[in-house]
Amino acid sequence: MFSERLGVKLTAAAGATALVTIGVFALFNIRSHRDSLEAEVARHADQLSEAVKAGTEFDMLLNQRERLQGSIVRMGRAPGIGRVRVLNKAGRVIYSSEPAEVGTTVDRASEACARCHSGGPPVPTLDASQRVRVFRAAGGGRTLGIINPIYNQPSCWTASCHAHAQGVGVLGVLDVTLPLAEVDQSIRRARLEVAVFAAGATLALSLLIGLLARRWVAAPTQALLAGTRRVAGGDLSTSLEARGSDELAQLTRSFNDMTRKLAEARLQLFQSDKMASLGRLAAGVxxxxxxxxxxxxxxxxxxxxxxxxxxxxxxxxxxxVRETLRCREIVKSLLDFARQSVPRKVPVDVNEVLERAVAVTANPLVLAKARLVCEPGSGLPRAVVDANQLQQVFINLLVNAADSLGPDGGSVTVRTALRRLPAKGSAHVRAAVCPKRHSLLDREALVDGRPSVKLAARWRGGAGTVHLDPGFGSAAPLRGLGGTEELSLACPDCAADLLVKGKSCPRCGGPVYTFEAPPKGMLEGCPAPGCRWQSWEALEGEGEREFIEASVADTGSGISPENLPRLFEPFFSTKGQKGNGLGLAVIWGIVDNHGGTIRVDSAVGRGSTFTVLLPVRP
Amino acid sequence: MSPRGTVLVVDDEPVVRDAAARVCRGEGFAVDCADSAAQARALLARGRYALVLCDLMMPEEDGFSLLAFLASAGWPSPAAVMTGYSTVDAAVRALGEGAVDFVPKPFTVDELGAAVRRAAAAGALRAAAGPAFVPTPSRFQRLDGISWASLEPEGTALVGVCDLFVRSVGGLAAAALGIEGAELEQGRPCAELSGPDGVRHPLLAPLSGRVLAVNAAAAERPSLVEKDPYFAGWLYRIVPSELEAEAARLSGFGAQREWAQGRTL
Known part of the structure; x- marks a missing residue:
């Protein structure tokens, strides 16, 4: 299991590579070190043998054999010198620093003679390098030997001893050997040093690679693995932190993107499934x-x-009669909710609706020991809303507020006020058509629960369907757009061109798309990601729009941050057996059908505030 | 026999049957009751009715099959449907199958009373009149004999009331219209028209959409609607929201003429 891990594998591979590289390098390094040391010793041995030859020449000419033998023994005693001897042509040792050897005959095949006498006639002359030999001495240590041929000279055959005849080329050889103990020790030391260095470097490199692999590869991969397992286990709220911009960070981002889209798709599927069963239930009821x-x-x-x-x-x-009629409207609303139908809107005094809702919820509020503070705003215009549905919104919010209070009760504050807001940020595209009047709304791709605007896009090197956030002036960039070069945008049904010819974005100079958003005229915008320019003349021309803001605040238990995003999903409930999880979903549907928005601010332990914004005129 | 004729009430729920019967008697009709479509067919075989008021959802055989039976018999009696399953689809479908009116359950005495009287009158008119409809251009589409819609070149649509509806309520005394910006829904009430007797009748919208403009002249002078229901007497100009799906449920006026001829002559 351990060796299966990516970080360990990478570290092992890097360590092995370092070990091999450093090992090969060290091998060559030690070999060259040894060669240069041996060459040095050989040079030294050559000089030495020349010196011995020069130093003994006079004694040889005078044929002073005793003195010669004495000198050679003395020379052999000098530190760093192994053995000095002179052999005649027949291989007999004439002089030697080891006197016991004198008189013995060396076999022609022995290491000292083999260079010249290895088969065939003897070689009269040799290079310095060829005269050198390295062999293992009888004592066990490595030894370097050099032979120096003694050539016949006129002085040899004219000398008084007449020892040598004139016709002979080589008279004998001077053989000097030097022990290589020091060289070998130096090489052993160097080998040890290199080994220690190689091990240290390999270890350090492995540690460094391991650390970096862990940081750059293993940790994000582990996080991705854990995230994938969580997603596979069904937790689609998984989101991973992506640091930097390398491939793994990109992978993490696309993982997040994929999970989010998966969650959206599942939610939609789930929702439509729920809506279908709810519809059947509602129809039966x-x-x-x-x-x-x-x-x-x-x-x-x-x-x-x-x-x-x-x-x-x-x-x-x-x-x-009145309450039975209300029952009739509630049943109808149930059907309407299941069918997501449009509300029946008439001008209504919102404060009056609120008053009725407060009256209906008086009982649960008293039971929850809630202190109700009602602060209706004065001078509110009548808003065009469905009074029954709005009452349902207030009732649900008040009952939720009462339910959130602990056993000691608390306070529930209800406020209404008039707000004037610009169209940008508060309006949504509720209908969109191409010039040939094909609807551009895509109910399959929702943004914050609202159908997005679907466009067929083509850009350099790609094409596809892109979705525009229906919120006017909000997160305008098109989802799914791969680039803006050579961009074309068209109706997915009839391919009618939706880019305005000859017009460019006043903010970034890019192309401008346009479509009709009935009944409020044309909407224009810039498709470039990052540029959020949009223009909706008819709406902006109306100036600020009036909204009724109604809020219900409680001092109850609050909503934990992880529950906040799911709050308006059908059948999501934190009340266990007490709730059916439909209340806030119904509210969301009603508020959305009125062209309004709903917002929640909540702190665990301190309470929640639900704020509904309803346009005075639809 | 009662001067206004007899109503056949068909519903499997005794309480609904009794309540509907009492309302019809209150309106001056004689009443026969049936608890199933089979029993209703047996009664229909014996004589004509001023109106068959039948539930759509019944356990063995539903209201649609009774409508089909009446249609195959050449509409000896007009039919109106009532249903607790008050989806627009069911209402519009029933109207398409030949019902003259549609009453969602639960209803008040006044609502059902108005509907029964109107439906009986409409049935009588259809049976008596023959092709008595104002000739209209082909772009006019109607929700049975109740309301009409006419597509305009700009993509908007005009909405108004059919002459048959006006005549079945006995003429118009007042028209309470919705407001600009309101949402209409096909098969749901979009206006309240009052007859000379002061009874208020909900008018079912022929199309869904947002109201762009309300014909103030029609609201002020209901007689304008009565005299010229298809042109000067339009009620709303709307932006249709579900035009494609809904237009399929409407029928042309040519079909109405054929209907009138085929069924009555």
Whole structure:
């Protein structure tokens, strides 16, 4: 398992490479070191043998054999010199620093003679390098020997001793040997040094590579591996930190990108699945409940008709009729939610709706020991909304606030106010058509739960479908765009060109796309990533738009950050058996259908604030 | 026999049947009841009714099959449907199958009363009149005999009320219209038209969309709508939101003429 790890493998490979490289280098280095040392010794031996020859020449000419033998013995005693001897042509030792040897005959095949006498006639002359030999002496140590031929000269055959005849070339050889113990010790030391150096360098290099591999390769790879396992295990909220810009960081980023897209796709699938079953459930409930409601409603209205003159009874019956009508609207809303239908909007006093919602939720609020603070804003214009749906929003938010309070209760603060906001950042594209009136909205690719605008794009070296954030002036860059050079944007249905000819972005000078966003005229924008220029003349011409801001704040348990992003998903609930997880999903749907937005600010332990922004005019 | 005729109420739920029967009696009709489509067919074989008021969702045989039976018999009696499964699809489909009106459950006494009276009148008009429709250009599309929509070249659509509807409520005394910016939904009420008797009738929208403009003249002078329902008496100009899917559920006026001839002559 251990050796399977990437970091270990890389480190081992780097260590082995270093070891081999340094080893080969050291081998050559030691060999050359030894060669140069031996050459030095050989030169020294050559000089020595020349000196011996010169020093003994006079004695030889005088044929002073005793003196010669004495000199040679003395020379052999000098430190660093192994043996000095003179052999005659027949291989007999004439003089030697080891007197016991004198008189013995050296075999022609022995190391000292072999150079000249190895088969065939003897070689009369040799190079210095060829006269040198290295052999293992009887004592065991390596030894360098050099032979120096003694040539016949006129003085030899004219000398008084008449020892040598004139016709002979080589009279004998001077053989000097030097022990190589010092050289060998030096080489051993160098070998040890190199080995220590090689081991140290290999170790240091391996450590360094290992550390870097761990930092650059192993750690991000491990993180990716762990992330992949988490994703495979179903946790699609996994996001990894990508540092730097190397391939692994890019891989990490595309992993994050992929996981996010996977999560979105799964969420959409999940959502549509849930919506389908919810739709079936709602339809069944609607049918089952509407029949008994018909009985209640018709008989109550009969009674009401017959109660003219009895004001008290008529008032009671009116409550029954009114509340039954509310039931009818709730059932209808359930169906509407399942079908995501449009609300029935009329101008409504939002404060009045809020008041009714507060009245309905009085009971749960008292039970939760909630202190209700109501701060309705004054002078609010009537907003065009569906009163029943808006009431549902307030009721759900108030009940959630009450549920979030601990056993000691707390306070719930409700506020309304008028806000004026520019179109940029608050408006969304709700319909988009090409010049041939094909819808450009893509309900499959949602951005913050809203259908995005789908365009067919072509750029240099690529093509594909790109999606535009429907939020006006928000994160404008097109998703999925591979480049802006030689860019063309068109309707995916009819390929109608959506780039404005002859117009360029006033901010970056790039191309400008345009499409109609009914019923508010044309929208223009720059497709360049990084440039967020957009223009929606009809909306911007209206100036600031009026919104009713309604907020419900509690001092309850708050929402943990990991739950925040899932808050508005259908069937997401933190209330366990108490909730069905539909409340906030219904709210989101209603607010979105009104062209509004909903925002949550929350701190665990301190409470949450839900803020709804509803446009006064749709 | 009651002077206004007899209504056949068909519903599997006794409480709904009884409630509907009481409303019809209150409106001056005689009432027969049936708890299934089979029983209703048996009663229909014996005589004509001013109106068959039938539930769409019944356990064995649903309201659509009763509509099909009536259609195959050449509409001896007009039919209106009521349903608790009040999806627009069901309503529009029932109207397409020949029902003259649609009442979502639950209803108040007044709502059902108005609908029954209007439906009975519309049925009588259809049976009596023959091709008594104003000739209109082909771009006009109608939601049965209730409301019409006409596409304009700009992509917007005009919406108004059909002459049959106006005549079935006995003429217009008042028209309560929605406001600019409101959203219409096909098959859902988009205006309240009052007859001379003061009874308010919801008008079902022929198309979904956002209201761009409201015909103020029509709101001020309902007689304009009564006299010229297809041109000067338009009610809304809208931006259709689901035109392609919804237009398929509407029918042309030529078809209405054929319908009137085929069924009545």
């Amino acid at each position: 609607a049918h089952e409940i509407n029949n008994p409601l018909t009985g209640v409603l018709t008989y109550a209205s009969f009674l009401l008709k017959r109660s003219e003159g009895d004001a008290e009874r008529a008032d009671d019956l009116k409550v029954i």
